[in-house]
Amino acid sequence: MNTPIDASPSKVSSTTASPKDTVAEPSNASKQPKASCLFVTLGCAKNQVDTDRMRALLLKSGFEESRDASSADVVIINTCSFLESATSESIEVTLDLAQKRTSGITKLPIIMCGCVPSRYGAALDKELPEVSAFVKATDEDSIVGIVSDVLGIEHPTFSFSQELSARALRTIEGTSAFVKISEGCDRYCAFCAIPFIRGHYASRCPEEIFSEITMLMEGGVKEIILIGQDTGIWGEDFSSRGAASVLHKDSDLHDPSSASSFDKNSTQHESMNLAWLLREVARIVRPYKAWIRVLYLQPEGMTEDLIATIRDTPEVLPYIDIPIQHCNERLLKKMGRSGSASQLHKLFAHLRHEIPQMVLRTTGMVGFPTETDEEAAELVDFFKQEEFDYMSVFSYSQELGTTAAKMRGQISAETKIERTQTLRDTAEELGFAATAKHVGEVVDVIIDSIDMDSPDKERIGHAWFQAPDCDGCVHILDTDANPGDVVRVKLKEAYCYELVGELV
Numbered sequence: 001m002n003t004p005i006d007a008s009p010s011k012v013s014s015t016t017a018s019p020k021d022t023v024a025e026p027s028n029a030s031k032q033p034k035a036s037c038l039f040v041t042l043g044c045a046k047n048q049v050d051t052d053r054m055r056a057l058l059l060k061s062g063f064e065e066s067r068d069a070s071s072a073d074v075v076i077i078n079t080c081s082f083l084e085s086a087t088s089e090s091i092e093v094t095l096d097l098a099q100k101r102t103s104g105i106t107k108l109p110i111i112m113c114g115c116v117p118s119r120y121g122a123a124l125d126k127e128l129p130e131v132s133a134f135v136k137a138t139d140e141d142s143i144v145g146i147v148s149d150v151l152g153i154e155h156p157t158f159s160f161s162q163e164l165s166a167r168a169l170r171t172i173e174g175t176s177a178f179v180k181i182s183e184g185c186d187r188y189c190a191f192c193a194i195p196f197i198r199g200h201y202a203s204r205c206p207e208e209i210f211s212e213i214t215m216l217m218e219g220g221v222k223e224i225i226l227i228g229q230d231t232g233i234w235g236e237d238f239s240s241r242g243a244a245s246v247l248h249k250d251s252d253l254h255d256p257s258s259a260s261s262f263d264k265n266s267t268q269h270e271s272m273n274l275a276w277l278l279r280e281v282a283r284i285v286r287p288y289k290a291w292i293r294v295l296y297l298q299p300e301g302m303t304e305d306l307i308a309t310i311r312d313t314p315e316v317l318p319y320i321d322i323p324i325q326h327c328n329e330r331l332l333k334k335m336g337r338s339g340s341a342s343q344l345h346k347l348f349a350h351l352r353h354e355i356p357q358m359v360l361r362t363t364g365m366v367g368f369p370t371e372t373d374e375e376a377a378e379l380v381d382f383f384k385q386e387e388f389d390y391m392s393v394f395s396y397s398q399e400l401g402t403t404a405a406k407m408r409g410q411i412s413a414e415t416k417i418e419r420t421q422t423l424r425d426t427a428e429e430l431g432f433a434a435t436a437k438h439v440g441e442v443v444d445v446i447i448d449s450i451d452m453d454s455p456d457k458e459r460i461g462h463a464w465f466q467a468p469d470c471d472g473c474v475h476i477l478d479t480d481a482n483p484g485d486v487v488r489v490k491l492k493e494a495y496c497y498e499l500v501g502e503l504v
Contacts, residue, residue: 037076042093043114046228046229048178050078050140057141063147069108079115090116109133111134111143113135113143118138119193133146174448175446175468176448179216180227184200184229185230186200191325202237210284221290224293226277226278231294232301234277236273274301275303290315298322307351308354320360322347327340328340328375336403345385363392364394365393365395365396368411376422380422383427390470391426393427396416439491439493444488445463445487449461459475460476472498474501475500476489476500
């Protein structure tokens with residue numbers, strides 16, 4: 001595979017058990033060995049959701065969770081391979097654990113899951129003999145049997161197929177929860193390997209989404225964040241799949257007493273789209289006074305119905321994440337994307353007109369093959385003109401198997417670094433200014449954690465205009481509020497992407 005290793009293992013995020021975990025005790029728990037698993041999650045929020053599911057499957061089957069390698073019987077690494085650097089990090093983390101095993105610090109077997117096995121397949125057997133088993137993203141529901149085989153123990157006899165069909169299975173941690181509404185992608189952008197890793201786009205059936213969100217609400221979660229590779233087209237594939245594949249036979253969605261109901265024998269699935277889904281999810285979270293946030297919307301997915309739903313549904317935050325990648329029409333076409341600077345300007349102007357308080361997040365990429373200095377400058381100017389609230393900046397990565405990897409006119413590493421830094425400087429300047437504009441406002445803040453290292457144990461949370469873990473936070477002094485509480489705060493000061501507030 002010859003993937004360079006240049007990532008730091010300090011970026012690794014290990015999931016740990018939480019007092020909020022709500023996984024039912026398996027019926028045969030007493031028959032199962034108490035083998036413990038350490039989970040390591042790399043990459044995006046979608047991977048964290050997959051880890052939550054695997055962890056829940058294992059806990060439900062009688063396994064336990066370990067907080068560190070020294071007390072674990074097996075380590076499960078959920079990997080990312082979106083970029084070469086992410087693949088490098090996944091491999092480095094794996095080899096680091098293997099080295100500890102070789103040196104006698106720990107003897108636990110390693111199971112590699114997710115995007116790296118999905119992308120590289122059988123080649124990994126030879127490249128990474130340190131790994132005991134590889135599990136593609138599409139096979140992660142088989143994790144219980146795979147772990148049992150690796151440890152040489154009897155497979156659990158508890159059957160949870162009905163549980164999986166009737167109620168989504170995952171563990172609950174934190175005050176906000178990511179909920180995947182789809183898998184895969186059909187866009188095949190020239191720079192992106194996701195379709196090869198995750199497969200074709202498939203909307204998740206509504207009953208599973210509703211069931212999972214209901215469970216999360218009952219577990220105390222205060223914010224639902226809907227995610228997918230392309231959330232705006234959720235439901236468009238239902239008409240080709242048919243109602244039988246959209247709804248499970250044991251669905252209770254036709255029950256008028258259920259949180260969200262419709263006739264599963266009708267053709268109503270043809271009208272299911274993201275706007276419909278948001279309205280139905282809003283009905284579920286309304287009694288709990290929870291927030292709904294949507295990420296990963298493509299420009300083409302911003303329909304009038306969706307815009308109106310975001311505007312008119314109080315539970316849905318006026319926060320829109322639209323990754324544009326670039327604004328130059330020639331480059332967008334070369335990327336396999338549509339649009340132009342003028343069309344994007346019109347879209348954002350329309351959004352701001354319809355939803356005046358809207359917060360906008362976007363993503364920009366520089367260094368795509370054949371990009372000129374002038375075209376890179378166009379993106380900088382576009383950012384300045386639109387004054388986005390939050391911007392992620394990426395340098396194009398030549399990914400194996402993608403169309404762009406074979407293109408002529410690859411940009412030198414030095415030039416990509418320079419252009420990336422220029423765009424990132426602009427993004428930070430705009431982002432800091434956007435954060436400062438909130439000073440003086442009185443807003444609701446969800447308490448996410450307590451800084452135990454600070455002298456006064458300050459509380460850290462996020463406001464409606466801050467997506468957790470990526471848009472900064474709010475520091476609150478002089479309060480004894482606990483994680484999960486929602487408090488009213490006046491914002492007093494801004495530091496970069498962070499704010500300081502006091503209770504009102």
